[in-house]
Amino acid sequence: MNSLPVIVVGAGPVGLTSALALRAQGLPVVVLEAASAGRLRPGSRAIFYHRQTMQLWEDIRAGLGWEIANAGLVWSTKRTFWGETQVYERTYPFPPPGVMPASTNLGQVDAEKILFRHCTEAGVQFAWDQEVTDAKTSPEGVIVKTSSGKEWHSKYLVGTDGGRSVVRKQVGIELEGPRIEDAFVIVDVAEDVDDPIRPERLYYYEHPAVEKRNVLLVPFRNGIRADIQLRRGDDPKHFSDPEGVKRWLVRVLPEKYGDRVTWVSTYQFLQVVAKSFTDEHRRVVLAGEAAHLFAPFGARGLNSGVPDAIAAATGITQALNAANPQQAAAAIQEAADRRRDAALYNRNASNLALEHMRAHDWRTRLKRKASVMIAKYGSRAGSYLDSAPFGPRAAARQASDGIY
Numbered sequence: 001m002n003s004l005p006v007i008v009v010g011a012g013p014v015g016l017t018s019a020l021a022l023r024a025q026g027l028p029v030v031v032l033e034a035a036s037a038g039r040l041r042p043g044s045r046a047i048f049y050h051r052q053t054m055q056l057w058e059d060i061r062a063g064l065g066w067e068i069a070n071a072g073l074v075w076s077t078k079r080t081f082w083g084e085t086q087v088y089e090r091t092y093p094f095p096p097p098g099v100m101p102a103s104t105n106l107g108q109v110d111a112e113k114i115l116f117r118h119c120t121e122a123g124v125q126f127a128w129d130q131e132v133t134d135a136k137t138s139p140e141g142v143i144v145k146t147s148s149g150k151e152w153h154s155k156y157l158v159g160t161d162g163g164r165s166v167v168r169k170q171v172g173i174e175l176e177g178p179r180i181e182d183a184f185v186i187v188d189v190a191e192d193v194d195d196p197i198r199p200e201r202l203y204y205y206e207h208p209a210v211e212k213r214n215v216l217l218v219p220f221r222n223g224i225r226a227d228i229q230l231r232r233g234d235d236p237k238h239f240s241d242p243e244g245v246k247r248w249l250v251r252v253l254p255e256k257y258g259d260r261v262t263w264v265s266t267y268q269f270l271q272v273v274a275k276s277f278t279d280e281h282r283r284v285v286l287a288g289e290a291a292h293l294f295a296p297f298g299a300r301g302l303n304s305g306v307p308d309a310i311a312a313a314t315g316i317t318q319a320l321n322a323a324n325p326q327q328a329a330a331a332i333q334e335a336a337d338r339r340r341d342a343a344l345y346n347r348n349a350s351n352l353a354l355e356h357m358r359a360h361d362w363r364t365r366l367k368r369k370a371s372v373m374i375a376k377y378g379s380r381a382g383s384y385l386d387s388a389p390f391g392p393r394a395a396a397r398q399a400s401d402g403i404y
């Protein structure tokens with residue numbers, strides 16, 4: 001059987017980005033996807049994309065980054081409250097024409113539709129109903145079997161089949177890290193386009209209307225995400241069944257949104273990173289949630305999956321053009337190690353955000369309380385209260401190439 005240069009497993013946002021990055025390198029690409037063509041992905045996941053992500057999309061496919069930037073909602077004001085008291089507010093100027101916004105907010109389903117269209121226009125081949133059940137690597141390449149009974153051979157494979165990655169398990173790579181005990185209920189509502197709320201991100205510590213639970217409200221194109229942090233001992237069902245959602249939602253948003261719910265999920269987040277992002281033969285590169293899962297505060301999931309995908313494509317291109325097998329293996333290892341370092345940094349940043357929100361440590365509680373007391377005298381304490389639930393913004397230079 002003829003061996004393809006590279007296969008991508010999984011047509012989620014990271015798989016689609018991998019395929020585009022490989023096409024940008026001039027390689028033919030086949031994406032194997034378990035779902036059927038034209039599937040509508042259930043659920044609501046990413047909404048917040050950093051400028052870095054849009055810029056990377058633009059780099060691999062002219063017009064793509066801008067299309068997603070413009071499709072999303074760009075809000076410029078963020079406010080933070082402690083109970084009823086506002087402790088921080090900042091409004092950013094809108095970027096001048098031709099400058100990417102610092103972020104854009106768009107439902108993941110809509111971002112994926114745009115990515116998919118660009119893939120088809122760029123000549124990416126899709127094989128639907130191809131659930132990978134088996135993947136074996138050797139010094140020569142990869143053999144993949146799918147539930148349809150087909151066998152696929154390739155020199156390299158990008159594993160982007162999500163958090164339950166069969167590819168990762170098949171090549172014997174484990175995820176390491178804890179599950180966070182605290183539960184969050186995340187609700188999306190449809191915006192009322194005739195009478196929308198002000199497009200601003202609001203974070204409430206100890207929201208007085210919901211018995212002092214923390215609440216995050218983030219507007220995105222045609223919707224609003226409302227996120228409530230449950231207390232230990234709370235029954236998640238009480239906050240996530242239809243009546244329960246309505247009960248708390250109408251206390252943190254205008255009443256009409258109680259009848260505009262489009263999606264509800266309860267999460268206990270994993271903070272895990274794969275032991276290695278490549279297999280023993282340096283033929284598979286893991287990217288996105290196949291390689292790492294973080295709590296979404298700070299939006300480090302998809303935003304870090306995109307540079308993973310591009311690093312995988314660059315490493316594979318170098319390996320295919322390498323002068324000898326050692327050089328090829330080194331190119332794959334370098335890409336895998338660089339992105340694993342970035343994932344460890346991101347997990348740490350996400351852990352900091354979670355600890356700040358959960359405040360299980362007395363030092364965190366003290367720092368938060370002290371910041372509230374002095375926030376009215378200067379913006380630094382307020383800025384800390386505003387940004388800490390999302391973790392540090394910048395990447396550690398030593399942890400990656402400055403891209404996280």
Ligand SMILES: Cc1cc2nc3c(=O)[nH]c(=O)nc-3n(C[C@H](O)[C@H](O)[C@H](O)COP(=O)(O)OP(=O)(O)OC[C@H]3O[C@@H](n4cnc5c(N)ncnc54)[C@H](O)[C@@H]3O)c2cc1C
Pocket residue numbers: 009010011012013014015032033034035044045046047048049108130131132133160161162163165166167186287288289290296299300301302303304305
């Ligand atoms: C509530 C929530 C909010 C979030 N918000 C943000 C945010 O604002 N910003 C951000 O950057 N990230 C966010 N994330 C994270 C983001 O959603 C993920 O990082 C992203 O979906 C990962 O994409 P992926 O392509 O790696 O995996 P997935 O999206 O899971 O895609 C995997 C694909 O592989 C396919 N597949 C699975 N198994 C197989 C198989 N065996 N064979 C073939 N195909 C297979 C699946 O059908 C799917 O198409 C959020 C996550 C959650 C839960």
